[in-house]
Amino acid sequence: FPTLFPLGIDGFEMKDRPVSLSFQQQAAYYLNLHNRSFRYHNTFIFVCLNIMQCRQAHLYTYFTIRKSYFSKIAQELALVSPEILNMLATCLENESSFSDLSTEEKGAMNLLKHVNTIAAHIPGSHASKILVRNEIHNYFGYFGLPQLFFTFNPNPAHSPIFQVMYGDSSVDLTSCFPKLVSARERAICLAHDPVAATDFYRFSFKCCFQYLLGWDFKKSKSTEEGGVLGHLRAFYGSSE
Numbered sequence: 006f007p008t009l010f011p012l013g014i015d016g017f018e019m020k021d022r023p024v025s026l027s028f029q030q031q032a033a034y035y036l037n038l039h040n041r042s043f044r045y046h047n048t049f050i051f052v053c054l055n056i057m058q059c060r061q062a063h064l065y066t067y068f069t070i071r072k073s074y075f076s077k078i079a080q081e082l083a084l085v086s087p088e089i090l091n092m093l094a095t096c097l098e099n100e101s102s103f104s105d106l107s108t109e110e111k112g113a114m115n116l117l118k119h120v121n122t123i124a125a126h127i128p129g130s131h132a133s134k135i136l137v138r139n140e141i142h143n144y145f146g147y148f149g150l151p152q153l154f155f156t157f158n159p160n161p162a163h164s165p166i167f168q169v170m171y172g173d174s175s176v177d178l179t180s181c182f183p184k185l186v187s188a189r190e191r192a193i194c195l196a197h198d199p200v201a202a203t204d205f206y207r208f209s210f211k212c213c214f215q216y217l218l219g220w221d222f223k224k225s226k227s228t229e230e231g232g233v234l235g236h237l238r239a240f241y242g243s244s245e
Contacts (some may be wrong), residue, residue: 006049009035009042029057036200041172044200061127078116085113137243148239157242159209162191167205171198214240 010016017028026034032053035043043049093110106114127133144151161167165183168176171194176183185191195202214220219232220240227236 006046009046009049028053028060032057041198044198050199058127065127081112081116085109085116089113141241144239144241151241153234157210157213159206161202161205162188162195164205164209166208167201168194170201170205170208172201210242 017031018026036050089109090113093106093113096106096110163185165176165178165185168185168191169178173186173194176185186194211222215222217232218234218237218240219228219230220226220237221228227238231237
């Protein structure tokens with residue numbers, strides 16, 4: 006990124022850095038700088054996200070297999086070459102039929118049917134959804150069935166708070182009905198700065214639970230005064 010690092014220094018994971026800094030922490034720091042060049046860049050956010058997702062897939066993905074098949078499947082999988090797996094992946098990506106596969110590819114396909122992929126720590130994966138579901142079931146067992154279900158979905162495109170976070174200094178939050186720019190311009194601002202949209206969502210979420218439902222995030226428990234529904238014992242939320 007020559008426009009973001011014009012001097013060619015201060016990149017990611019530099020070994021001569023006095024204090025080590027993880028890739029994710031440094032990326033988050035760049036996106037929260039007062040100079041918004043990083044968050045306004047066309048590809049910086051996507052490249053960082055792809056790198057983090059690839060690392061999560063490599064570090065937190067593993068296979069499980071039934072104990073009775075382990076010895077046989079492990080030996081046969083060790084004989085499958087990476088080239089065969091790459092060719093099989095290409096065929097699956099192109100939605101080729103099973104009859105079009107070669108003998109080696111069919112053998113690898115049959116082996117993979119006995120292997121389960123576990124990726125519970127990768128956001129958005131099927132295993133991560135199962136993990137969330139199991140955690141919710143554990144909450145049921147400890148706290149009982151929940152008394153309230155609701156979907157929290159604040160719309161930043163129509164919020165004057167988001168416009169202020171975006172950098173629109175003309176918005177007066179002390180006014181009962183602040184004047185905003187047109188809907189088209191608000192949509193452009195939202196697409197231009199997704200980091201501000203994320204900050205707006207987190208801010209709205211914390212305000213809702215802290216001031217409306219009476220939850221103390223520092224102490225991880227309900228406040229002494231409680232909220233509009235009384236005192237909360239626990240809550241669980243997941244993002245789509």
